[in-house]
């Protein structure tokens with residue numbers, strides 16, 4: 001990961017980061033002063049803009065892309081430096097909205113498979129906060145079986161013409177670029193006819209529809225691609241070799257929750273703190289308001305939420321270390337993913353239980369409690385997004401424990417002959 | 426899965442080999458029928474390997490391997506769990522740690538030296554029966570009586586309560602929590618062996634019906650033991666967690682092997698998705714248990730809030746999901762899983778015994794809330 005032999009030692013780097021953060025980085029915005037019910041587009045765009053500014057600040061300070069080679073605008077340091085930086089930045093604001101999936105999986109995929117030109121063109125703007133990326137994987141026909149993508153790219157001279165639809169793309173309406181998996185050959189088995197493209201989201205032919213979730217959020221998008229022209233220079237990896245890219249892509253996606261060398265901040269702890277249920281702080285506050293801090297049942301439940309987040313943060317580094325030392329297969333990031341999903345589900349249930357009847361019917365002043373009810377309705381999202389927990393369990397059993405793979409009906413058959421879902425949408 | 430580094434590797438390996446040779450599971454079964462559950466020579470040899478000295482400062486005759494004695498001891502405890510090994514590991518180390526930190530010169534010269542040499546075992550008499558079984562409850566009283574103190578109350582269950590020569594008792598004095606080190610033959614002390622689930626470890630009920638002890642038996646000043654007892658509780662739990670992880674690892678690995686080799690409908694159990702998914706959950710519970718347990722041991726030298734946060738999060742998690750993992754291992758075995766002949770129950774018994782010992786998962790979760798609420802105020 002480093003491209004110099006005499007790398008700055010971690011302690012002096014951390015000291016330098018500490019001083020720089022104190023002088024330059026704002027503290028996190030006070031959540032309590034923000035209206036939690038304000039999930040308007042304007043508010044979202046404000047948060048994105050803030051995130052981009054913070055990223056630029058990191059870049060100017062020499063702390064963006066800590067593990068990215070300096071040739072592409074990064075710092076050329078090691079994971080240990082990134083982890084030290086994450087410790088230092090814990091009490092400050094950081095670019096939350098534009099962190100994922102830009103810095104993982106998109107950035108490492110381009111680093112691993114991009115041409116020199118592609119890396120020079122696309123990585124520095126990511127690090128400067130100028131481009132936010134999306135991953136265009138899931139399709140209306142299915143998301144777990146990613147390699148069964150139906151979106152098709154046909155060659156036309158030195159261009160590719162893309163047609164099809166991608167779905168569940170969080171934040172696509174404000175994103176700049178997308179990494180898109182598409183079928184370039186229907187006459188070979190599923191895994192051998194895919195290619196990966198970089199997609200300028202603002203170009204003609206891409207129509208973005210917002211999808212309303214049951215909680216009212218309109219962050220999810222569906223993209224309809226109609227004769228979208230993509231120059232050959234934006235193809236990543238080999239023609240029909242997209243699954244080689246895809247395998248690494250999924251792997252990097254799972255490091256989101258463990259220790260990614262490219263992600264700034266502490267995703268596991270923060271996500272657990274902010275996930276469904278809103279973390280432990282509001283639960284504590286409510287128990288205090290109601291005089292329930294000494295109630296055994298309430299304090300057990302609150303303690304459980306806190307315990308799950310403490311365990312989650314140690315699990316992330318434990319698994320990452322297991323992978324580094326070779327004790328665990330590289331796919332073991334699926335263990336962390338499963339943990340985050342299942343614990344978020346449990347936390348949402350606890351928060352709902354503690355909110356009492358106000359979670360199902362609330363007055364204006366109880367809006368915060370009503371949100372626990374809505375979070376509970378959305379509970380399973382934590383076990384679906386980023387690949388479902390069923391898929392994680394497949395990965396853990398088959399690739400970490402080495403158990404026999406499920407029987408597949410789509411090997412060695414031309415993809416066009418593979419049975420698939422009835423068309424949707 | 427507790428990572429040994431440097432000299433710890435050889436240390437852990439030595440303990441592992443010793444346990445493999447001295448207490449293979451067949452031997453564990455033989456010992457199950459004996460009064461004490463272990464042989465004195467086994468314990469003495471273990472002490473020579475360092476099992477009893479890790480938490481004791483060098484000037485008191487102890488010494489750690491890595492400079493962090495609890496982390497070293499966690500490696501031993503993990504091996505104990507992995508081999509379902511008998512022996513008063515937690516009690517002896519808790520008592521030795523207490524004497525090493527707060528003991529008088531006489532206590533260090535006599536009892537501590539015996540514990541370090543493996544010539545005697547220690548027991549921590551802290552938990553009390555219902556209704557005084559809350560975390561932090563202390564009902565046994567110590568009142569001034571002449572030059573010494575008179576103890577009234579009950580401690581139960583006390584692990585190795587009948588095997589130990591030295592017993593560390595926590596008591597309530599008018600000035601606050603107070604600790605005593607008393608010999609097991611103290612006049613008036615009634616030690617009654619209990620029946621128990623665990624085949625490898627013994628428990629006893631200790632009745633103090635006006636047991637008088639001289640002031641020289643005090644460990645620390647009267648009334649000053651609150652924070653110390655809290656530290657000992659965290660210590661006991663952190664060693665217990667490592668042991669639990671060892672036992673869970675044995676059960677999980679054994680059950681994975683079984684799933685690969687047991688066939689049903691012409692294919693191995695390990696090929697059924699329903700079972701694969703349950704193995705995935707078990708693997709997650711196991712990894713998360715080992716992660717937090719290693720972290721809890723490492724946090725024992727930090728300040729109280731950080732230390733207890735890790736320890737209680739660990740006890741909540743391992744205490745909640747450890748038994749689930751064990752019972753799923755039983756389920757995956759089918760009928761043989763509930764037989765006496767299969768070794769699984771040796772580990773199941775230990776895990777189930779550990780769950781409420783030194784605080785239930787629920788009590789530790791509530792303790793976490795107390796820590797949070799305190800820090801937040």
Ligand SMILES: Cc1cc2nc3c(=O)[nH]c(=O)nc-3n(C[C@H](O)[C@H](O)[C@H](O)COP(=O)(O)OP(=O)(O)OC[C@H]3O[C@@H](n4cnc5c(N)ncnc54)[C@H](O)[C@@H]3O)c2cc1C
Nearest residue numbers: 135136137138142143144168169170384385386387388390
């Ligand atoms: C919060 C959130 C964010 C998301 N962000 C993005 C994004 O940025 N980009 C993107 O491309 N997608 C994104 N998604 C989509 C997500 O990746 C898919 O929803 C997910 O992979 C499942 O695909 P599906 O919805 O088509 O369900 P399906 O694949 O149809 O699965 C339906 C059910 O069947 C189960 N199942 C399927 N196959 C198997 C099998 N082999 N074994 C066992 N069970 C199986 C699944 O686990 C699931 O329970 C996001 C989703 C959410 C909820």
